[in-house]
Amino acid sequence: MLTKENTVIGFIGTGVMGNSMAGHLLRAGFPLVVYTRTKEKALGLIEQGAEWAGSPREVAQKANVIITIVGYPNDVEEVYLGNEGLITNGRENTYLIDMTTSTPTLAEKLHGAAKAKQMHAIDAPVSGGDIGAKEARLSIMAGGEREAFDAVKPILQILGPNVIYQGKAGAGQHTKMCNQIVIASTMIGVAESMVYANKAGLDPEKVLATISSGAAGSWSLSNLAPRMINGDFEPGFYIKHFIKDMNIALAEAEKMGMEAPGLALARSLYGELANDGEENGGTQAIYKYWKE
Missing domain, CATH: 3.40.50.720 (NAD(P)-binding Rossmann-like Domain)
Structure with missing residues (x-):
């Protein structure tokens, strides 16, 4: 012991x-x-x-x-x-x-x-x-x-x-890939939602207070949307490391003969951000894809 x-x-x-x-x-x-x-x-x-x-x-x-x-x-x-x-x-x-x-x-x-x-x-x-x-x-x-x-x-x-x-x-790593697949598509939704709130003339903080306790609620929405709203893009988790994770998940999915279109889209969008110099930002910096 x-x-x-x-x-x-x-x-x-x-x-x-x-x-x-x-x-x-x-x-x-x-x-x-x-x-x-x-x-x-x-x-x-x-x-x-x-x-x-x-x-x-x-x-x-x-x-x-x-x-x-x-x-x-x-x-x-x-x-x-x-x-x-x-x-x-x-x-x-x-x-x-x-x-x-x-x-x-x-x-x-x-x-x-x-x-x-x-x-x-x-x-x-x-x-x-x-x-x-x-x-x-x-x-x-x-x-x-x-x-x-x-x-x-x-x-x-x-x-x-x-x-x-x-x-x-290896089972722990496979489970983490499941986790990252969920987060990949979720982060697109979180960012799109906050950008939509802005363009609709809403107060994003009020929107967040409402939808985070409903069916749309998630860890990413509650913890990373506030950072998006406040312009805080410091890394809790680096974009460059998230891209590494998504690459692993895509490779594993391919080995299993599985298509992962949501994951592939997220990988593409984050790849564009990295190419624009955002690789050392936090994953919430995907917000910039729409804002900029």
């Missing part, structure tokens, strides 16, 4: 979401070892008592539960399987939890590589954005061996109350 007395948590990736997530674990009383490519992003955690590691190798040598949330699948592969990687340099019975949105295929590969070294790999991507990370209200969807999931579930519940085991390795 993993306890605060026998567990050291390693955390790799202290970006928009990772910083808050790592902070919750630290405040819960777990010893925390952090690594990120830009040390400055981890200074707040270090000031709170986290230990800095100079590489994934060093994290692997010091921690027995390691959480990663990085940018792209190639980053994940390097962090786990590179010369300085966690699996390459890790110890037996270490629990490896990748919370990056990545490919189901890579999740399966990491699971197999970890198992060969008597380690436990879990794919556990999240939904909830920067707000969910800050407020410890993330939804966490996990794939891997059930016994390994059960062992780390209490730790994951520090990050969010909705932690659900989805099935074998």
Whole structure:
């Protein structure tokens, strides 16, 4: 059983979401070892008592539960399987939890590589954005061996109350693709609705107060439409990362012989925004497609 007395948590990736997530674990009383490519992003955690590691190798040598949330699948592969990687340099019975949105295929590969070294790999991507990370209200969807999931579930519940085991390795990533497919089309509707309200001469805030509690209600409408109205396009979730997710989902859908026209349209619109220099904006910046 993993306890605060026998567990050291390693955390790799202290970006928009990772910083808050790592902070919750630290405040819960777990010893925390952090690594990120830009040390400055981890200074707040270090000031709170986290230990800095100079590489994934060093994290692997010091921690027995390691959480990663990085940018792209190639980053994940390097962090786990590179010369300085966690699996390459890790110890037996270490629990490896990748919370990056990545490919189901890579999740399966990491699971197999970890198992060969008597380690436990879990794919556990999240939904909830920067707000969910800050407020410890993330939804966490996990794939891997059930016994390994059960062992780390209490730790994951520090990050969010909705932690659900989805099935074998890769199942967490497939579930996240379902999540992103819903969001892709929803974001088009949210933006169109707010632009329509403006063009109709309505007060968008009053419109939002009305429709967000009705059948149109959604997390995106309640949390991101206000940012659109206020001209706040700072990233809770980067457009460039959302495009990466949609590309994964489209590729997986194609493998299954499934058409996804709504997803394809969203990918096209966000691609145009990225080409116009908005790749580092938040996903709510799709509002600019109509406004500008």
